[in-house]
Amino acid sequence: MKPITLCALIGASGMLLTACNDRNPAFNQLPDFIQGVVLQHDYDGITDDLLTAGLGADGLASATAPAFADPLNPTARERRRLAIYNNYRALVDTAPGGGYGELFGPHVGVTGDGQVPGEEFLALMSVPGSPVPVTVMVQVPDSFNVDAPCMVTAPSSGSRGVYGAIGTAGEWGLKKQCAVVYTDKGTGTGAHNLANNQAQTLDGDLTDQDVPVLFRAPLTDTQRGDFNAQWPDRFAWKHAHSRANPEADWGRHVLQSVEFGFYVLNEKFGRLLPNGKRLKTIKPDNTLVIASSVSNGGGASIQAAEQDQQGLIDGVAVSEPNVNPVVDRSFSIRQGEGPEITEHSRSLLDYTTALAVYQGCANQAPAIRDLAPLNSAFNPPAIGQNICQSLANKGLVSGATVDDQATDALRILNEEFAIQPEQNLLAPLHFGLAVAQSISMTYANAYSRSGVEDRICDLSLAATDGSGAVIPLAPAAEAALFSASNGIPPSAGVNIVYDQAEGQPTNLAASVSPSSSLPDYGLDALLCLRALAQGAHPETGAELTGDAAALSDAVASGIAEVRATGNLRGKPAVFVTGRADAILPINHTSRPYVGLNRQVEGSGSGLRYYEILNAHHLDVLNGFPGVGDRYVPLHHYYFEALDLMWAHLTEGQPLPPSQVVRAVPRGDLANPLTQANLPPVLPAPADADRIIHTGSQLRIPD
Template sequence: MTNRARLAVPTGLAAAFLLVGCSSDNDDSPQLNTLPGFITGEVQQQDYDGITDDLLTAGLGGSGLANATAPAFADSLNPTPAELRRLAIYTNYRALADMTADGGYGRLYGPQVGRDDDGLVAGSETLALATVPGANHPVTVMVQVPASFDTEQACMVTAPSSGSRGIYGAIGTAGEWGLKQGCAVVYTDKGTGTGSHNLMTDRAQRLDGTLSDDDDAPVLFRANLTDAERQAFNTSHPDRLAFKHAHSRDNPEADWGRHVLQSVEFGFYVLNQRYGKPHGDDGRTVVLTPENTLVIASSVSNGGGASVRAAELDENGWIDGVAVSEPNINPTPDSSFTLRQGDGPVITGHSRSLLDYTTAIALYQGCANRAPAVRDDAPFNAALNNVGVNETTCTALAAKGLVTGATLDEQATDALRILNDEYAIQPEQNLVAPSHYGASVAQAIAMTYANAYGEFPVNQPLCGLSLAATADQGTVTPLADAQEAALFATSNGIPPTSGVQLVYDQAAGAPTRLADAVSTSSGLADHGLDALLCLRSLMDGLDPVTGDALSAPLQVQAERVSTGVEAVRASGDLQGKPAVFVTGRADAILPINHTSRPYFGLNRRVEGDASGLRYYEVLNAHHLDAFNAFPGFDARYVPLHHYYLQALDLVYDRLTTGAELPPSQVVRPQPRGAGAPALTLAQLPAIQPAPAQADRIRFVDSQVRIPD
């Protein structure tokens, strides 16, 4: 049955045709439900009553998730799996959403909204490890089936983790919407996740988050080192950790779409184990299939990008629609179209890769933080960034000829110009970017993704960068046992996180936390500029200072990185599926001129009038809603999450009732303003079914045209 046919037949009626079971041989014998071959090891399943514990809030309820005090472990060194799960759900929910009532939590979004209780959801949760051919390490997959699931109106939502987070990384986004809708939610950590390996103690996390030093135990990740290699590295680089996304020697992003499709297949297995008819000894027949179950590919950020890739790769027609927010997508570059916002400059240099624009931000943003246009107005600039280091970074860049200007203000202004003009980073992102630099977002992404794209081993630190805990002066120290015990629950999978820092091993004097590092070439505390230049060189394949060819070893590394980057490029072909992207114009992590905007153009080039994609660009919104809880952000920005939930509603309505998706458009919510009074729905205009002509985003004459 095609997607179009599904629109014409109510889900319950479609299911009635298929409940007799199906067979690949088109006979009357029932199809037996079998565990997919990509599942490795034990399948773990747990039921939750929705009273003492639940799927969505781990028993905390919406009010408990809003509590600023995190749930504690009875024994900080030996947390139980249930305690780790509860803290993981608490941490991941709060990492993505503004949890303040004035910002909208508990009123406009949250587990309890639309419910007459605190938002607890009863049901079952099933976890397993899975693998794709050629991968060195497994991924985690999970299926949550709410007690309200209705086989006559069967639905499924994908929830790959955002960022590099673990299996609960999308619990507060796709998880919240899907479970409240009564849909099964299928999760994957997509080969990133919280898996870490303490190379000194040899401890790693099991599927339930507890630690093991048994080399034969199934764990989320263990570095591909022999005992001799690990011991040699511990001697030269003591107290280091390996993280799965950076050091698995896989390029997980190249398989994100496959990971999502595997989670869907595992989801159907779990559903049919639960709802299929008994057949023989312990067997079950297949009653729920892609033909009678509505499947929406969803999630945000990296998870959104993974679901988009899954829709592109969906040869079997398992996915019916796509609803994603701020997707990390690397469109295949296509110079046949351009971008233009209002009467602004025509942008030809769109579709830069994640590593391209991120290494540029890592290189120039520290100096740009000092620019008069952003210095005093950017929230958290002074709080998170060392002003002195910003200035010495400008000095070091100027000495290398990478910025111009006789004064610090002029040098910083030139650094900002380079980012805006040469790298097509929108000016709307300028006030958000300093806070992200202070949190080492670009630096962490550059280090992690360069390692992943080139599939480099942990014992050969790329550009002299490794991962370890550090003391007050930035010197390497062992990670505290209590911090390591909690990593499954507190880590975002991409250090700096949970006490683990980026360390520059080649800093002048001794290995030092990157943010505190003195570069050998400059003799200055310039945020380890030498390391950032090295990462940039791997992107360009040229020395960023001289423009010369790289040394032979670096050239080999750059070629490996380039191969990895090309492997993650998106095709733009969503196969006509109804799809919605929502993205904040002020996104300073995934700049819109390299992600959502050019993907919209590429999709129009590939699919033409058959395209089902709609793009909604939201003003006064950025990438990390959680920052909106803090002064400076609260007055300026609205929750993009609100529009993500609306996108899911729109796609669901399209698939169940045939309602048309609204045209692509700019959405104009009003920020809270001075004093940040409580946000109201009146400030959040809905995505319009018939937007004004002046608000419509169009693809005209080989150009994506976006209104101001």
């Protein structure tokens, strides 16, 4: 129990002494990391609300997005509504039969259509040593129970803005009557149009004025003018170009969001003294705090738990976390009777640049070419064949035919990079959506703390036309960027441009590489990113020299800054991950973190790991034929993880042991998903399903 200070006793008794001044922690004060004003809005749960922006469950499921009355001048409320609509649907499968409305959704388990009345507080904050603003938000439902206060963290997934976790941690927390604290973790849209100098304010309004904005590239007018003269109509993007490596501070962003949450709660519910001050009556020692979210947001909450020296967090429940564990080869990973994996814990940029380089060719491998969902629709075979030819000419794949070369590319990914075969069928779809390509470009810039003017690997960001040529972004599209962008182009009309493509700067996907004179998805640029990740030329293995070596060293330093220690400080934690995750391969994320945590915290660790069969990273894809019939929603198991953590912290129920959960696909989109497809995490799983540590090996059942 924490000691009670004299000032706290005096305040509780209603008396005041001069010793209890503004600097005393007994009084509620706006944290000094908050910049500028705090925007506060009330939502009645009828015309507008915290969770669905007034759309309700049916509105979120509708294929028709909410429109702006004036497309060029949307209101703040319209921008917020579209942002919530897009961010919810980006992570949750709302298609009929996939579980929405029956197994999960804002209206499941509650009365009404899922609208949640309450208050929302939005602000910008900073972390020491970084000038780049970070968005923070607190939602307090009207149902918040001041006698049993609780809080859930909701850092955004991916590079999304502050509403990026609205449908995941946000929904679960609000329905549990908890305050939910969000942060964009220094990512978010933050789009700066270098041509007109427009950027977004805190609520998404466009401005070219010198006022607080989400992000504006730190260029003088002269520097910006010079850049525009050579590279017109380009954008700077916050995650890629802030020169801040925001991931290095994700843990601090989450912890600060919790502190801001306590400030908001005490402003609302703290005891009001006669002099107008508020006592801190809602505090870490009487408030349940669960660190949560998915993907990048899950990784941010893990970092927060590792860095939590104040005891703000009680437990962790995350899904498919983007976590880069410290490399510890004293343990190995083995699935079933398969090969022992020792080369685990590769960094995000390492395995992602490998996917960017090889997957376009691997898509044509006979083993997956015709089985992978939407492969031919998203990946024109001619482009894949060109990629294979370019790789073969550079000695990066072997084989006399495209089939042989593609098979070798697939082998390289599975064997040399320990990417699970279960991920092979979804990887082509992700390549077609430019997932690895966009991550490689964004994170190479972020890790090296490069600016937009550096144009790493001759890549930039701009709108493009049907031929791939750079054009100005349409004004209506720019007005909607705050609401429509996922924070990592290609997104919302802005694409990755290869400035050194043959002929002219061209959309990367349509680019002809100078070294091959082939339309091979700008492979030269992707190989450049790969070289920065591995510190050597991919073709020859020779170490980089000169400026390239310095840039690669900067990338390596940035990666070192984001490595997770595996020390959760004894906090109970639950990870759920889909074995078929084709964005964050499990042999480099969740699995090695579990092994590292065991090395650090020993058998007394509170971490439990649930690996879900037939589940993957982006549930929204389950609405497509060939995907939804093969895979189940991981979202369901994420909410189960939160439920298990809640029961553990509030009722003392033990967390089930680590295990493989054998979810069953529905087989046909005509068959609605039912609970029978989603077996629960068991308190006493069969021995054949247990994930265990044996000596220096993490053993995962098939």
